[in-house]
Amino acid sequence: MALLKREEWQGFVRDVDWSCSYVDDEAVYPEWHSGTGKVPREAWRAWEESYKVSYPEYVATQREKEAAVYAVKAALQRSSAFDSLSEGWKSATKVHFGGVALVEFTGVLAELKMARFGLAGAWRNMAVFGQLDELRHAAITTSFGHELIAKDPQYDWTQKAFHTNDWVAISLRNLFDAMMTSSNAVDIALQLPLVFETGFTNLQFVALAADALASGDVNFANMISSIQTDEARHSQQGGPTLEILVEHDPVRAQWVVDKAFWGSARAFAALTGPAMDYYTPLEHRKQSYREFMEEWIIDQFVRTLEQYGLNKPWYWDEFLRGLDTWHHGLHMGLWFWRPTIWWRPMAAVSRDERTWLAEKYPNWEKVYGDKWDVIIDNVNNNDVEATLPETLPWLCTTCHLPCCNATQSRAGTWRVRDVRLSYDGRIYHFCTNACRQIFWKDRANVNHETLVDRFLAGQIQPMDVGGILSYMGLTPDVMGDDPDYEAWTRDYAGRPAEGIAAAVRS
Amino acid sequence: MTAGPEPEDRAPELVPLNAIFATDFTQILVPVTTANTMAEVAAAVAYHVEGKRVRALPYAKVVIYHGERLPADMTVAAAGIEPLDHIAVEYDIPEQS
Numbered sequence: 359m360a361l362l363k364r365e366e367w368q369g370f371v372r373d374v375d376w377s378c379s380y381v382d383d384e385a386v387y388p389e390w391h392s393g394t395g396k397v398p399r400e401a402w403r404a405w406e407e408s409y410k411v412s413y414p415e416y417v418a419t420q421r422e423k424e425a426a427v428y429a430v431k432a433a434l435q436r437s438s439a440f441d442s443l444s445e446g447w448k449s450a451t452k453v454h455f456g457g458v459a460l461v462e463f464t465g466v467l468a469e470l471k472m473a474r475f476g477l478a479g480a481w482r483n484m485a486v487f488g489q490l491d492e493l494r495h496a497a498i499t500t501s502f503g504h505e506l507i508a509k510d511p512q513y514d515w516t517q518k519a520f521h522t523n524d525w526v527a528i529s530l531r532n533l534f535d536a537m538m539t540s541s542n543a544v545d546i547a548l549q550l551p552l553v554f555e556t557g558f559t560n561l562q563f564v565a566l567a568a569d570a571l572a573s574g575d576v577n578f579a580n581m582i583s584s585i586q587t588d589e590a591r592h593s594q595q596g597g598p599t600l601e602i603l604v605e606h607d608p609v610r611a612q613w614v615v616d617k618a619f620w621g622s623a624r625a626f627a628a629l630t631g632p633a634m635d636y637y638t639p640l641e642h643r644k645q646s647y648r649e650f651m652e653e654w655i656i657d658q659f660v661r662t663l664e665q666y667g668l669n670k671p672w673y674w675d676e677f678l679r680g681l682d683t684w685h686h687g688l689h690m691g692l693w694f695w696r697p698t699i700w701w702r703p704m705a706a707v708s709r710d711e712r713t714w715l716a717e718k719y720p721n722w723e724k725v726y727g728d729k730w731d732v733i734i735d736n737v738n739n740n741d742v743e744a745t746l747p748e749t750l751p752w753l754c755t756t757c758h759l760p761c762c763n764a765t766q767s768r769a770g771t772w773r774v775r776d777v778r779l780s781y782d783g784r785i786y787h788f789c790t791n792a793c794r795q796i797f798w799k800d801r802a803n804v805n806h807e808t809l810v811d812r813f814l815a816g817q818i819q820p821m822d823v824g825g826i827l828s829y830m831g832l833t834p835d836v837m838g839d840d841p842d843y844e845a846w847t848r849d850y851a852g853r854p855a856e857g858i859a860a861a862v863r864s
Numbered sequence: 865m866t867a868g869p870e871p872e873d874r875a876p877e878l879v880p881l882n883a884i885f886a887t888d889f890t891q892i893l894v895p896v897t898t899a900n901t902m903a904e905v906a907a908a909v910a911y912h913v914e915g916k917r918v919r920a921l922p923y924a925k926v927v928i929y930h931g932e933r934l935p936a937d938m939t940v941a942a943a944g945i946e947p948l949d950h951i952a953v954e955y956d957i958p959e960q961s
Contacts, residue, residue, distance in 0.1 A: 687889050687890065690889050694917070725889075726889065728887065728918075728919065729887075729888070729889055729917045729918065731919070732916065732917055732918065732919050733916075733917065736915075736916065744915065744916050745916065747912075748911075748912060749892050749893050749894060749912050750892065750893045751891065751893075752882045752890070752891035760891070761890060761891040762889050764889065772887065773884070774884050774889065774891060776882070776884070776891070776950040776952075784948060785946070785948040785949060785950075786948075787882050787891065787948075787950065810893055813893070814880050814893075814948075856919070856920075857915055857919035857920035857921060858915050858919070858920070859915040859916050860915070861915060861920060862914050862915035862920045
């Protein structure tokens with residue numbers, strides 16, 4: 359019997375819908391899960407993905423990818439490649455493993471929600487592939503991280519991080535629960551495949567892969583490149599969904615896209631920014647974080663907005679200004695509060711590294727150099743104790759990251775300014791104006807409490823540094839510390855130092 | 865119903881603050897009490913930052929609350945500073961003549 363031609367069967371397998379006769383459509387696709395909103399139910403019939411795939415094709419391709427990536431892993435396991443990696447680069451991978459492994463699993467839940475509650479047969483079909491992709495990503499990331507535990511116990515946080523109350527984990531759970539767990543299918547399609555996957559994962563999985571290869575970490579580059587090949591397929595759920603939503607409810611489309619972009623930008627500034635501009639050894643850096651953002655994120659995002667008739671987000675100027683500050687402040691915060699993280703952050707502010715930073719970010723010395731100089735002088739004065747925290751940084755109510763974004767006044771002064779809101783009998787603080795605006799518009803949502811909120815509510819006992827570390831699940835064997843103080847302080851040894859901690863104490 | 869004692873006459877109560885010290889890079893959590901003076905509040909904030917991230921300068925420190933410089937002997941209660949309020953601490957650098 360001759361096989362049917364593709365065009366004769368494809369419609370049946372990729373876009374089968376149901377005509378419900380025993381129950382109402384609303385019972386099968388309830389608003390709170392499906393989220394059609396102002397879009398007429400029948401409008402979703404036009405949903406069509408541009409790149410089509412059948413299940414046998416999918417399985418065959420995925421099998422090849424899995425075989426290839428695990429073959430490389432098996433081969434490298436027998437080599438000593440890992441031992442020659444720099445501590446800085448290892449930290450970049452620890453951030454990734456802990457920050458990503460279980461987000462991928464959250465992605466499974468989001469794809470499953472679209473596979474069940476998506477409003478067109480073709481969409482649900484595509485989401486089935488999407489959840490299989492995310493399951494593979496969760497598995498592969500956990501497996502690769504697990505492999506390294508024997509060499510370094512911090513890799514245990516690949517699987518552990520998301521199950522703890524570490525402040526970084528809380529921040530990520532807060533972002534991704536809003537984006538994936540608690541959203542309806544329509545909003546998920548805009549936030550996850552469209553904004554996060556077509557936008558931001560390029561940065562983490564393509565740009566960071568380049569840094570990985572340059573740093574000699576073939577295994578990591580191989581892993582994240584393999585993951586990225588899946589994104590191109592399932593991320594196309596965003597386009598058709600946005601196209602239909604924009605036609606019927608452009609205000610909602612703009613808001614959901616804007617919010618997801620902002621949340622993603624904050625998280626990447628915290629995790630990818632320091633990895634690119636500080637942890638990756640200077641000689642292996644391909645571009646600065648800002649350059650990567652401009653090339654890989656901003657151009658593409660703006661093109662996407664234009665393509666669908668949306669405007670640039672209201673916060674665009676604040677976002678662009680933040681490219682010069684956010685991740686530098688967050689890097690300093692992660693370094694100063696290093697006992698609270700599961701990797702070893704390199705300060706990476708030797709003379710050569712600072713020259714590079716000042717070249718890429720002309721205001722870097724003015725805004726951050728003076729603080730690093732004090733830290734350097736304390737280290738060179740054998741006073742590392744003065745570089746360790748005794749209180750908490752204030753965490754933004756919306757993104758849960760430290761309120762550490764300096765802005766410049768008209769007079770030229772750089773300061774971290776208070777962005778506050780009095781609402782419902784209490785005072786909230788935010789890292790940026792956009793985080794405040796997002797909180798205000800979403801204020802009816804149930805939000806995670808920040809670590810500062812929990813501390814002040816007495817949930818963390820005893821109320822001291824030891825109690826905080828214990829609450830976050832950190833034990834001495836995995837607590838972060840700088841792997842090589844001398845590497846970035848020796849250039850300044852012997853210089854006169856006034857106004858450092860020892861002088862204040864005396 | 866009788867009015868309670870004036871704020872400055874009550875037993876000291878804990879007042880957790882969102883604070884920034886001069887040019888520091890981040891806001892921090894600093895607990896003070898209603899009985900603390902502004903000089904003590906400035907010192908409590910400076911403890912975490914001065915000489916550690918911001919180079920110490922030989923000048924007095926001043927608390928700024930809602931854009932106003934508060935006198936060094938004023939208490940938290942008298943200033944009306946509430947839990948979770950924001951304050952900034954700056955060096956009181958004399959203007960160059």
